[in-house]
Amino acid sequence: MNLTILKDHRKLVIVGLVGFFVLVALGLRLIPMLTMGHTDILSMVASDDPQYDLRLVELSLANHFQYPWFDPMTHFPVGTSIYWGPLTILIADVFCTIAGAVTRPEIIGACLWVTPVFAAATVALMYFVGKAFGDWKTGLLASGFTAVVSGTFFLYSLYGYFNHRDGEVLFSTLFCLAYLYILISEKGTSIRLADFSTWRKTALLSALAGIAYLLGLFLMPTMILFAFIVGVFTLVQFVFDFYRGRSSEYLLIANSIIFAIATIGLLVFGFKNPGTDLSTYSVGHVYAYLCLIGATALLYLLSRYLKNKKRYYYPLTIIGCGILFVAILFVAAPQLYTLFVSDLYAFFGQASVTQTVMDAMAWTPGEAWAAFNYGLLLMAGGILVTLYNNFREERPQEIFAVVWALIILFSTWQHVRYEYYLAVVIALLSAVCIHFVFEKGWGDLRQLATAIMPHQAADSSKETGTEERRRGKKQKQKKSPGGSPELNYPVLGVVGIVFILGILFAYSSVTYNYQIASSGVNTMNPDWETALEWLGNNTPDTGVNYYAIYDQKTFQYPSTAYGIMSWWDYGHMITYIAHRIPNANPFQQGVTGPNGSAAYFMATSEDTANAILDADGTKYVITDIDMDTGKFWAMATWYNTTVAGTPYQTNMFYPSQSDPSQYNAVTLNEEPYYQTIVSRLHNFDGSMTPATSAFYVEYADPSITQASLPVLTDAEVMNVSDAATKAEQYNLGAPAGHHATVLSLSITQPIDDVPALRHYRLIYESPTNTAKSDSGDVKYVKIFEYVKGAHIKGDGIIDIPLVTNQGRNFTYRQESINGEFIVPYSTGSDNPYPVKAVGPYHIEGTSTTFEVPESAVVQGTTIN
Known part of the structure; x- marks a missing residue:
C-alpha cells in the first residue's frame, strides 16, 4: 500500500471520513422516518417533552419568532414559567422558515430534523476535540465513536424526539473544545499580566469560550454544570501547577473572561425567573459566576503568596479558606448557602419520587452496559492513559478531560438522563485509549507485518521511514540472535485486546441503535392520540388562545377556562393535541400537595377527590390502563414517599412450574387499591361493584425463604368471605414466618364492595381492550366528565x-x-x-x- 498518497491527501481523507461519520449518525437517527410509510407524522412524535417543544415552535412562529416565557396552557389554574432558553426553538424556527413549513404536519416534519442535525454536528465537532488529545487519528476515532455511541444521546436525537438535549451536548462540547484550546495554547508561554501581548491569544480564546458558554446557557440553564466542571478542574490544576512550580495566570485569565462574558450576557438577556434557583434564568447564576471568578483569583493569590513555602501549606490553606467561606455563607448569607447546597443536592442527589421519573432514575450497571457496553472499558482505559501521560509530562487538557468525565459519570450514575452528556466523553476517552495503545505498539506491529509479509512490509517501512526521517526520528528495530525481529508479545496482546474492544464497541452500538430506531420507541399510543383529538373537538373551548403569548404579570384566566385532570406524564399531550389545559404536566407540576394529581387519584373518598377538582378548577378526568397498573406505584410514591405502594399492592415470588427452584414475581392487589379513585374510575366506570372471588394466599417471609420477597406457598381462588375466614383461621395457628391473606390478581375483581362515584360520567373510551378475553373489557383510555x-x-x-x-x-x-x-x-x-x-x-x-x-x-x- 502506498502510504505516501495517503499522506499527500490526508486532509481530503479526514474530511471524507468525518463526512461519512456524519452521514452514519444521520442515517441511524432517520430510520424511523424512512420506515414510517404513510403513517400520520404526529404519531411519530414522542408523547412527552417533544410535544411541548413543538407547541413552543408553533407559538414562536405565530408571534414573529418571539419566545414565550409564560404559558397558561398547562398547570391549570396557575400556568407555568418556561425555564429553558429559546435557542433550540429559534433554530427550529429557522428550519421551518427554510422549509416553508406552515401547517402542523409541515412544522413537525421540519422540527424533527433539528435533533438529528444537532447530533451530526456534534460528530463533526468531536474530530477537533479528539485531535486536541493526540493527532488527526485520535480525532477520527472520537468522531467515529460519537457517530454510533448509544444511550440517551442517541435516543434523544432520534427522529421523533424533538428536544433541546442533544443541543445541550453540542454547545457544551463546543465550550469544552474552546477551553481545551486555551489549555493547549498556553503551554510553553510565559504570561505577564502587565503585558497584554503575552496573553492576547489566551484572551481571544477565552472570549470565544465565553461565547460558546453563552450559547449553551441560552439553550438550557443546565449549562451551569460545565461552570462547575471548570471550577473543580481549576482547583485541581492550581494544586498541580503549584507543586510543579508553574504559574497559573492562564487559568485566572480564562475563567475571568469566560464568566465575565457569561455574567454580562445573562444581565443583557435578563432574569426570567425570580429567586436564585440555578435551574432557571435567575440571579443565582450571576452569584455562581462571580464566586467562580473570585475563587480563581484567590487560588492565584494564594499560590503567589505561598510560592516559596512548604508544599503542603497550599492545599491546607485552600481547605481552610473553603471551610471559612461556607461558614460565612451559612451565617451571613443563608440564602446563598441554601442555593449552592440545595442545587448541588438536587443535581447530584436522589429523592424517592425521582425513581418514578424514567430519565431521573439512578443508573444501574445493567443499563450502563446496555447503553455503552465495551465503551465503558475503553473509557476506563482512556482515563488511565491520561493519568499516565500527566505523570510523565504535564498536560492540563487531559486533566480537564478526567474531571469532565468523572463529574459527568457521577451525574449519570445519579440520573440516567445525563447519558447524553456522558456519550461524548466515552467516545473521546475511547479514542484516546485506542490511539495511545496503537502508538505504543506501532513498532511491534510493523515488525509483525515484516515477519508475515516481508516484501509489502518493506515497502511500507521505506515509506514510513522516509516520513519519520523527515521528522528527525531514527528507526530502531530489535532483532533476535537469529536475525529475525524480536516481538514484544505482551504489547501486541494489549493492542489486540484494545482493537477487539473498539470493534465490539462500534458494532454493539450500531446494532443496539438500529434495534431502537426500528422499534418505534417514540411512536405515540394511538388510543391516546384519538382520545385527545376527540377531546379537543367535543369539549368547550377554554377561552385561552392557544397561539397567543401572555404576560404572566397581567394574565388572568377567563371564567370559561377549566382544567383536565390526568397523570403528569400526559400533560403535554393534552396541551398539544387537544388544546386543553392539564392540571399536571411532565415538569412534575401539579403533582404533589393536597390538591395535586397524586392526591386526587390515590384518594379513597369521593368527597376528598371532589374537593381537589373544585380547588383545581377541573372539568374532565382522563385515565388509562397504565395509571391503573404499571404506573400505579409511581402515583402512590408521589402521594406518600414513605409507604409508597405498600398499602395497595404486594409483590411476591411464586415457584416456576418448569423449575420449582426458580421464582417468578407477581404483583397482587390489596383491598385499598380498589378503593382509590383511579381504580374506581378506570376499572369500574365509577359504578358500584360487589366483591365476588379473590385469591386465598399463604406465603412465607423472606427471613424463612432467604428470598428478597415473600414466597407464595399456596394460592386458591374462592369466594371473598370464605377466603377471609380461611385466612383468619390459618393465622391463628400459623408457623413462625408464615401467613395467610386475601389478595386479588385481577383489576376488576375487588376484595371488598366498591361504592359508586356519584359525580363522574364516562363520556368517551378508546377502542383497545386491555383485558384478557375472559376477564371483561377494560379500554385503554377513558375520559370522564366531573x-x-x-x-x-x-x-x-x-x-x-x-x-x-x-x-x-x-x-x-x-x-x-x-x-x-x-x-x-x-x-x-x-x-x-x-x-x-x-x-x-x-x-x-x-x-x-x-x-x-x-x-x-x-x-x-x-x-x-
Whole structure:
C-alpha cells in the first residue's frame, strides 16, 4: 500500500471520513422516518417533552419568532414559567422558515430534523476535540465513536424526539473544545499580566469560550454544570501547577473572561425567573459566576503568596479558606448557602419520587452496559492513559478531560438522563485509549507485518521511514540472535485486546441503535392520540388562545377556562393535541400537595377527590390502563414517599412450574387499591361493584425463604368471605414466618364492595381492550366528565343501562345515601356525548323508573 498518497491527501481523507461519520449518525437517527410509510407524522412524535417543544415552535412562529416565557396552557389554574432558553426553538424556527413549513404536519416534519442535525454536528465537532488529545487519528476515532455511541444521546436525537438535549451536548462540547484550546495554547508561554501581548491569544480564546458558554446557557440553564466542571478542574490544576512550580495566570485569565462574558450576557438577556434557583434564568447564576471568578483569583493569590513555602501549606490553606467561606455563607448569607447546597443536592442527589421519573432514575450497571457496553472499558482505559501521560509530562487538557468525565459519570450514575452528556466523553476517552495503545505498539506491529509479509512490509517501512526521517526520528528495530525481529508479545496482546474492544464497541452500538430506531420507541399510543383529538373537538373551548403569548404579570384566566385532570406524564399531550389545559404536566407540576394529581387519584373518598377538582378548577378526568397498573406505584410514591405502594399492592415470588427452584414475581392487589379513585374510575366506570372471588394466599417471609420477597406457598381462588375466614383461621395457628391473606390478581375483581362515584360520567373510551378475553373489557383510555349530578329521592340501589362510543354495554349502579341518589348520567337525547343511556334509571326490586334530563345532571337539580 502506498502510504505516501495517503499522506499527500490526508486532509481530503479526514474530511471524507468525518463526512461519512456524519452521514452514519444521520442515517441511524432517520430510520424511523424512512420506515414510517404513510403513517400520520404526529404519531411519530414522542408523547412527552417533544410535544411541548413543538407547541413552543408553533407559538414562536405565530408571534414573529418571539419566545414565550409564560404559558397558561398547562398547570391549570396557575400556568407555568418556561425555564429553558429559546435557542433550540429559534433554530427550529429557522428550519421551518427554510422549509416553508406552515401547517402542523409541515412544522413537525421540519422540527424533527433539528435533533438529528444537532447530533451530526456534534460528530463533526468531536474530530477537533479528539485531535486536541493526540493527532488527526485520535480525532477520527472520537468522531467515529460519537457517530454510533448509544444511550440517551442517541435516543434523544432520534427522529421523533424533538428536544433541546442533544443541543445541550453540542454547545457544551463546543465550550469544552474552546477551553481545551486555551489549555493547549498556553503551554510553553510565559504570561505577564502587565503585558497584554503575552496573553492576547489566551484572551481571544477565552472570549470565544465565553461565547460558546453563552450559547449553551441560552439553550438550557443546565449549562451551569460545565461552570462547575471548570471550577473543580481549576482547583485541581492550581494544586498541580503549584507543586510543579508553574504559574497559573492562564487559568485566572480564562475563567475571568469566560464568566465575565457569561455574567454580562445573562444581565443583557435578563432574569426570567425570580429567586436564585440555578435551574432557571435567575440571579443565582450571576452569584455562581462571580464566586467562580473570585475563587480563581484567590487560588492565584494564594499560590503567589505561598510560592516559596512548604508544599503542603497550599492545599491546607485552600481547605481552610473553603471551610471559612461556607461558614460565612451559612451565617451571613443563608440564602446563598441554601442555593449552592440545595442545587448541588438536587443535581447530584436522589429523592424517592425521582425513581418514578424514567430519565431521573439512578443508573444501574445493567443499563450502563446496555447503553455503552465495551465503551465503558475503553473509557476506563482512556482515563488511565491520561493519568499516565500527566505523570510523565504535564498536560492540563487531559486533566480537564478526567474531571469532565468523572463529574459527568457521577451525574449519570445519579440520573440516567445525563447519558447524553456522558456519550461524548466515552467516545473521546475511547479514542484516546485506542490511539495511545496503537502508538505504543506501532513498532511491534510493523515488525509483525515484516515477519508475515516481508516484501509489502518493506515497502511500507521505506515509506514510513522516509516520513519519520523527515521528522528527525531514527528507526530502531530489535532483532533476535537469529536475525529475525524480536516481538514484544505482551504489547501486541494489549493492542489486540484494545482493537477487539473498539470493534465490539462500534458494532454493539450500531446494532443496539438500529434495534431502537426500528422499534418505534417514540411512536405515540394511538388510543391516546384519538382520545385527545376527540377531546379537543367535543369539549368547550377554554377561552385561552392557544397561539397567543401572555404576560404572566397581567394574565388572568377567563371564567370559561377549566382544567383536565390526568397523570403528569400526559400533560403535554393534552396541551398539544387537544388544546386543553392539564392540571399536571411532565415538569412534575401539579403533582404533589393536597390538591395535586397524586392526591386526587390515590384518594379513597369521593368527597376528598371532589374537593381537589373544585380547588383545581377541573372539568374532565382522563385515565388509562397504565395509571391503573404499571404506573400505579409511581402515583402512590408521589402521594406518600414513605409507604409508597405498600398499602395497595404486594409483590411476591411464586415457584416456576418448569423449575420449582426458580421464582417468578407477581404483583397482587390489596383491598385499598380498589378503593382509590383511579381504580374506581378506570376499572369500574365509577359504578358500584360487589366483591365476588379473590385469591386465598399463604406465603412465607423472606427471613424463612432467604428470598428478597415473600414466597407464595399456596394460592386458591374462592369466594371473598370464605377466603377471609380461611385466612383468619390459618393465622391463628400459623408457623413462625408464615401467613395467610386475601389478595386479588385481577383489576376488576375487588376484595371488598366498591361504592359508586356519584359525580363522574364516562363520556368517551378508546377502542383497545386491555383485558384478557375472559376477564371483561377494560379500554385503554377513558375520559370522564366531573358533574354536579341529578338528585333523586329514594332508597336502595338504582341502575341504568349504558352503551359507550365503542359499543360496549355496561350498567351503572349506585346505592342510596341518606335516602338520596346523585346520578351522573342523563337519559335524554340532549346528552352531548357518545356514551348514551339505553333505558331509564331503575330502582332495583321495584317498578320505579326515572328519566333524567341533561340540565339536571349539569346543574345538580332534584327531579322528584
